[in-house]
Amino acid sequence: MAEEVQVLGSWASPFSKRVEMALKFKGVEYEYIEQDLKNKSPLLLNYNPVHKKVPVLLHNGKPIAESLIILEYIDDTWQQGPPILPKDPYQRAHARFWAKFVDDKCMPQVWKACWSEGEEREKAMEEASKALEFLENEIKGKKFFGGDNVGLVDFSANFLAYWCGILAELSGLQFLTEEKYPNLTKWADEFCGCSFVKENLPDKGKMVHVFNGLTKAYTSTV
Amino acid sequence: MADEVVLLDTFFSMFGMRARLALAEKGIEYEYKEENLGDKSPVLLEMNPVHKKIPVLIHNGKPVCESLIIVQYIDEVWKDNNSPSLLPSDPYQKAQARFWADFVDKKLYDAGRRLCTTKGDELETAKKDFIEVLKLLEAELGEKSYFGGENFGFGDVALITYSNWFYSYETCGNFSVEEHCPKLMEWVKRCMEKESVSKSLADPKKIYDSILVFKKKHGFE
Numbered sequence: 001m002a003e004e005v006q007v008l009g010s011w012a013s014p015f016s017k018r019v020e021m022a023l024k025f026k027g028v029e030y031e032y033i034e035q036d037l038k039n040k041s042p043l044l045l046n047y048n049p050v051h052k053k054v055p056v057l058l059h060n061g062k063p064i065a066e067s068l069i070i071l072e073y074i075d076d077t078w079q080q081g082p083p084i085l086p087k088d089p090y091q092r093a094h095a096r097f098w099a100k101f102v103d104d105k106c107m108p109q110v111w112k113a114c115w116s117e118g119e120e121r122e123k124a125m126e127e128a129s130k131a132l133e134f135l136e137n138e139i140k141g142k143k144f145f146g147g148d149n150v151g152l153v154d155f156s157a158n159f160l161a162y163w164c165g166i167l168a169e170l171s172g173l174q175f176l177t178e179e180k181y182p183n184l185t186k187w188a189d190e191f192c193g194c195s196f197v198k199e200n201l202p203d204k205g206k207m208v209h210v211f212n213g214l215t216k217a218y219t220s221t222v
Numbered sequence: 223m224a225d226e227v228v229l230l231d232t233f234f235s236m237f238g239m240r241a242r243l244a245l246a247e248k249g250i251e252y253e254y255k256e257e258n259l260g261d262k263s264p265v266l267l268e269m270n271p272v273h274k275k276i277p278v279l280i281h282n283g284k285p286v287c288e289s290l291i292i293v294q295y296i297d298e299v300w301k302d303n304n305s306p307s308l309l310p311s312d313p314y315q316k317a318q319a320r321f322w323a324d325f326v327d328k329k330l331y332d333a334g335r336r337l338c339t340t341k342g343d344e345l346e347t348a349k350k351d352f353i354e355v356l357k358l359l360e361a362e363l364g365e366k367s368y369f370g371g372e373n374f375g376f377g378d379v380a381l382i383t384y385s386n387w388f389y390s391y392e393t394c395g396n397f398s399v400e401e402h403c404p405k406l407m408e409w410v411k412r413c414m415e416k417e418s419v420s421k422s423l424a425d426p427k428k429i430y431d432s433i434l435v436f437k438k439k440h441g442f443e
Contacts, residue, residue, distance in 0.1 A: 059314070064321070070317075097286075097288055101272065
C-alpha cells in the first residue's frame with residue numbers, strides 16, 4: 001500500500017524543520033503543507049486540537065504532534081533508514097535527556113533573551129550561557145551529539161546550528177561564539193553541512209525580514 | 223550478574239512516584255534513598271549535575287534522570303522479564319501515549335503549582351486552568367479502562383501520580399475534582415486497586431502537610 005505522509009509546518013519554525021530534516025534523513029517522501037500561524041487552518045485545528053501548533057505529522061491520515069515525539073515515531077516506523085536513536089536503552093535515555101534539555105533549558109532562554117530587556121534579558125542570557133556550557137561539554141570529542149552520525153539531540157538542537165546565529169545578529173547579542181564554544185561552533189558547521197539539513201534551512205533574508213517585523217506576541221503562536 | 227538499582231527520590235514527589243510505580247510494575251527490586259531537597263546529597267549532585275533534581279535512577283552505577291525518561295528506560299531494559307510492557311509496541315499507539323504523558327507534564331504541573339501558591343484572581347485562574355486540563359484528560363480517557371486501553375500503561379503512570387496531590391489542590395483551591403471529573407475519579411479508584419499503584423503513591427494528607435511547611439517557609443500563606 002502506498003504510504004501517505006504529510007507535514008503540517010511553518011517555513012521558519014525550527015520545530016517544524018526538525019521533522020522535515022528527519023524525514024529527509026530517513027529517505028521518506030512526504031507532502032509539505034505550509035500553515036499560516038496567524039490564521040490557523042481547519043486542517044491544523046482538526047489534527048492538533050490540543051495544542052493547535054505545528055509541526056503535525058500525518059501518516060496515512062493519522063496525526064502525531066510534538067516534534068520530539070514525531071521524531072521518535074519516525075524512527076520507530078521507518079526502521080530501514082539510518083537510526084535517529086541508538087538501540088541501547090541507556091544511550092536512548094541519554095539522547096532523550098539532552099534533547100529535552102535543549103527544548104526546556106536552552107531554546108526558550110535564547111529566545112527570551114532576544115525579545116526581552118534589562119534585568120529580564122540579563123537573567124535569560126545567563127541561563128542560556130549555562131545551558132550552552134553544558135552542551136559544549138556534551139559535544140566535546142564527538143562529531144555529532146549522536147556520535148559519528150546525526151541523532152535525536154542533533155535534530156533537537158537544530159535551532160542552535162542556524163536560527164540562533166540569525167537571532168544573535170538581529171538582537172545584537174552573542175550566543176554561540178567560536179571563542180567561548182569552539183566545539184559547539186564546529187558541530188554547527190558539520191550539522192549544517194549535512195544534505196538533509198542544508199536543503200531544509202529557511203532563507204536567511206526572508207527570516208530577517210520576518211523577525212524585524214515581529215512582536216512578542218509571535219512567541220506564543222509557534 | 224545481579225542488577226544494582228538505586229532510586230534517589232522524595233516521598234511526596236509525583237515525579238519520583240512514577241519511577242517507583244514503573245519499578246513495581248516490572249517487579250524490580252531496588253534501594254530507595256530519600257533526599258532532603260533543602261540539603262542535597264553529594265550523590266544526587268554527582269548523578270544529576272545538570273538539574274540537581276530527583277528522581278534519579280542509578281542502574282549499576284549509571285544515572286538516568288527525568289521521570290518519563292526513567293519510566294521508558296525501565297520499560298526498555300526489563301522488557302523480557304515476563305512483566306507487562308508500559309509502552310505499546312505499535313509506533314502510533316506509542317506516540318499517543320507519549321503525547322498525553324507530555325501533555326500532563328506541560329499543563330498540569332504548572333496549574334497545580336499555582337493552585338498551591340497563589341491567592342485571589344490568580345488562584346481562580348489556576349483553578350479554571352487545572353480543571354480544564356483534567357477535563358481534556360477525562361475526554362481522552364473516554365470509555366476506556368485505562369489511558370493505555372485495556373491495560374495500565376505509560377499514560378496512566380504519568381497521570382496517576384498526580385492523584386494523591388488532588389487532596390492538596392482541592393484544599394488550596396476549594397473545589398472537588400470528583401464534582402468536575404467523575405469519570406476520571408473512577409479511573410483513579412481503578413488504578414488504586416493495583417498493588418503497584420497503591421504502594422507507590424504517598425498519603426495525600428502527608429503531602430498536604432509538606433505543602434503547608436513549604437508555603438510557610440517561602441511565604442505563600
